Amino acid sequence: MRQEIITIDNIRKEYIVGDQHVYALAGVNLTICKNDYVAIMGPSGSGKSTLMNILGCLDTPTSGTYVLGGTDVSHMDENELSEVRCNKIGFVFQTFNLLPRFTALENVAMPLIYAGVGKSSRLQRAEETLRKVSLGDRMEHKPNEMSGGQRQRVAVARALINNPDIILADEPTGNLDSKTSIDIMHLFEDIYAAGNTLIVVTHEEEIAQHARRIVRLRDGVIEIDQVNENPTLAPKKD
Numbered sequence: 133m134r135q136e137i138i139t140i141d142n143i144r145k146e147y148i149v150g151d152q153h154v155y156a157l158a159g160v161n162l163t164i165c166k167n168d169y170v171a172i173m174g175p176s177g178s179g180k181s182t183l184m185n186i187l188g189c190l191d192t193p194t195s196g197t198y199v200l201g202g203t204d205v206s207h208m209d210e211n212e213l214s215e216v217r218c219n220k221i222g223f224v225f226q227t228f229n230l231l232p233r234f235t236a237l238e239n240v241a242m243p244l245i246y247a248g249v250g251k252s253s254r255l256q257r258a259e260e261t262l263r264k265v266s267l268g269d270r271m272e273h274k275p276n277e278m279s280g281g282q283r284q285r286v287a288v289a290r291a292l293i294n295n296p297d298i299i300l301a302d303e304p305t306g307n308l309d310s311k312t313s314i315d316i317m318h319l320f321e322d323i324y325a326a327g328n329t330l331i332v333v334t335h336e337e338e339i340a341q342h343a344r345r346i347v348r349l350r351d352g353v354i355e356i357d358q359v360n361e362n363p364t365l366a367p368k369k370d
Contacts (some may be wrong), residue, residue: 137297137329138164143196145182156182158352169324172333174349183238184333188300189213201297218246222291222299226306228283230275237271239288261289281312300334317342
């Protein structure tokens with residue numbers, strides 16, 4: 133039996149705009165298991181970004197429950213959510229979110245500072261993780277000394293460093309050219325093959341087709357949740 137990592141039950145997110153009550157999410161139910169590779173899609177205003185923020189513990193629902201890795205995180209305060217984000221979630225952002233004055237090694241090691249890991253241990257782990265994403269020769273480079281694809285690989289390594297329950301990628305190829313996007317999707321294939329749980333939020337159909345499951349939102353509800361029978365596989369490098 134597969135292990136459930138995420139269980140969302142009747143999640144609603146309400147905003148009050150003037151005298152109007154607007155539901156960004158209007159009753160979402162979703163289960164994601166360990167080593168799932170899920171793409172979340174939807175047009176503007178579908179609730180895609182709101183769902184991503186709740187999945188990433190960047191926001192809390194108005195009602196409903198969200199259980200992540202066996203812990204109900206639905207109504208935690210900001211300090212509690214911060215600890216969950218640190219320990220259970222690895223983020224990959226469209227804009228990389230790297231610290232410009234820090235080297236790749238220092239950027240990747242950063243989450244371990246907040247986790248209380250000693251300097252020598254965190255640098256060793258950061259070095260090992262950078263090698264896993266084929267950046268062993270770029271550890272001492274700063275972001276402005278690397279290509280967009282290399283910077284995104286640093287961001288992926290940073291997301292992996294704490295061995296999180298899930299990797300949550302928000303438009304991970306949005307700032308990359310087509311060739312580099314393929315390279316990043318190949319890296320995601322490796323992450324998935326290693327047993328990680330991967331959630332990619334994207335508006336690009338080509339990117340979504342790499343996932344093994346596609347969840348489509350419209351008007352705050354899940355319209356389609358389907359297995360991708362023929363995922364696009366990034367070509368293997370020689």
